[in-house]
Amino acid sequence: MTELLLFFLALVAIYLAPGPDMILILGTTVSQGVRSAIATAVGLAVARSLHVLLAAVGLAALFESQPWAYHTVRLSGAAYLIYLGWQFFRKAGDLPAQSTGATVGSVSRGYLPALHRGLATNLLNPKSLIFCSVLLPQFINPELSGVASQFAILALVLVLTGFAFDIGYALMGRWLWALPAENSRYQRAQNNLFALLMMGIGLKVAFS
Numbered sequence: 001m002t003e004l005l006l007f008f009l010a011l012v013a014i015y016l017a018p019g020p021d022m023i024l025i026l027g028t029t030v031s032q033g034v035r036s037a038i039a040t041a042v043g044l045a046v047a048r049s050l051h052v053l054l055a056a057v058g059l060a061a062l063f064e065s066q067p068w069a070y071h072t073v074r075l076s077g078a079a080y081l082i083y084l085g086w087q088f089f090r091k092a093g094d095l096p097a098q099s100t101g102a103t104v105g106s107v108s109r110g111y112l113p114a115l116h117r118g119l120a121t122n123l124l125n126p127k128s129l130i131f132c133s134v135l136l137p138q139f140i141n142p143e144l145s146g147v148a149s150q151f152a153i154l155a156l157v158l159v160l161t162g163f164a165f166d167i168g169y170a171l172m173g174r175w176l177w178a179l180p181a182e183n184s185r186y187q188r189a190q191n192n193l194f195a196l197l198m199m200g201i202g203l204k205v206a207f208s
Helices: 002-016 020-032 034-057 059-065 067-094 101-107 111-123 126-138 147-178 184-207
Strands: none
Touching: 002 126, 002 147, 020 034, 020 067, 020 111, 020 147, 020 184, 034 111, 034 126, 034 147, 067 111, 067 126, 067 184, 126 147
């Protein structure tokens, strides 16, 4: 139980740190609404589940032994983050000069694309896979029976904790959007800020 608590606290510290997943959730809420952000959170949860599965089958070891594979995925992920940032810029330009309440309601449809964005953003981040392959074994006791069940429990905690944080960020994004609900200039500034953050993370990933 102590190991599980330490694992949970480690996840809390990690999910509190700003990163592409957090920025994507906040930006999606501000530009498209809470429901689209929740769909994005579902995509992120699916991607984290896949990362755990890939870590279990040893794909992270392939990345370590074949650097070209790691860098291919890393650069693809960086390009996708920059593309998402550009999409935020475009949405900011589409906001009308007056109140944007109707606009947000009209673009909040299309939950499947939002889910795909969450899935691709996390799945194209090889550091998430390596994170799973490094962190999870630290909290597995091979001397105890049921190593597979230990791995499954940790994986479930990882995915559910991340999903809970993503929902929290979605609600936080809704609060950020509601503050300037009648100020389209401020909303455009918000979208532009998220665009810059997303593109900046993409560039950091590309050159890291």
